[in-house]
Amino acid sequence: MFLMKFEIVCDSSADLSPSYIQQNHITVVPFYVSLDGETYQKEGVDLSIPDFYQAMIDHPDCFPKSSMPSIQDYMDAFLPFVQRGIPVLCICLTQKFSGSYQSALSAKNAILDDYPHAQVYVMDSQLVTALQGLLVMEAVRLRDKELTLSHAVPLLEEVRGTGHIFFTTNDLKYLEHGGRLGKVACIAGSMLNLKPLLHFSNGELGTTEICRGRRKSLQKVTEKFVAYLKDNDINLEGYLFCTGVGIDLAEYDDFKAYLTETFEKVGLRPEVCGKAHIGSTIGVHTGPYPIGLGFLKKCSI
DSSP: OOOOSOEEEEEGGGOOOHHHHHHTTEEEEOOEEESSSSOEEEBTTTBOHHHHHHHHHHOTTOOOEEEOOOHHHHHHHHHHHHTTTOOEEEEEOOTTTOSHHHHHHHHHHHHHHHOTTOOEEEEEOOOOHHHHHHHHHHHHHHHHTTOOHHHHHHHHHHHGGGOEEEEEOSOTHHHHHTTSSOHHHHHHHHHHTEEEEEEEETTEEEEEEEEESHHHHHHHHHHHHHHHHHHTTOOOTTEEEEEEESSOOHHHHHHHHHHHHHHHHHTOOOEEEEEEEOOHHHHHHHOSOOEEEEEEEOOOO
16 A cells, blocks of 8 residues: 555645545545534535535525534544554644634644654645645645655745635625625625625735626636736746636636636736635635635745
8 A cells, every 4th residue: 555655634625626635635624614503514525515505595695604623523634644653734724714723733732642753734824715725736746746744844834825816706795794894885885786806815815996797807807817917027837726616607617718818818828726616614705606716836846
């Protein structure tokens, strides 16, 4: 049996596809999500992402809540590897959005009481959704090149601050409900059919612009992204790139077509890592219709 240099654990907020998880031997610790504020189900296990979004569509007054994995959830993920003497790298959602990192760290410390020689490194990704997924993909690449845990960690921590996401949503009410936008702005936005353009970087989520109409907002995501690359003199060679979507509708295909056309015009040829289905951890704040793109620098090895 092939013995890996280290095993990789992440929470479900990384929004990796089930096929990628299975093919690359990643252990995922699910977040919990509640549609009624009382009953919590494991994301992607008890409640699929499409069903989560469909419930929001069917019940427009539903504002789901998410909850972080427990200490015991992480202990259950770590112990099978620790007991076999295999080092573990755990990559968690940014601390600024969740206590998942603290749960994992507490689990590690509890395990060390019984297994003082266990090698478990808990990393705050400082990232969300598809960006966290790209960091996990880099961890897989380093692991498969047979780097040790001690060699892989500093390489990953060096690039985690390079991640950016540009995206938009179709409805401001979820951002308002979660405290991301004021009520007055959301009422005005609903009346005027305004859509927010959002940018995640350096662990912070901010609104960069408000524009009218869904189609225009989707085009603006691409334009903002290309302008950012130009303004900051970023060459995408050596970066990973992906798109992300909540519930998968035809408008995503239109977004991809405009993205491809724009990239061809400006000569961009990023290393595309596929499409991330944005999960409930971010979906509770965006509603069913987030669409966007993200990029992260590759590790230098």
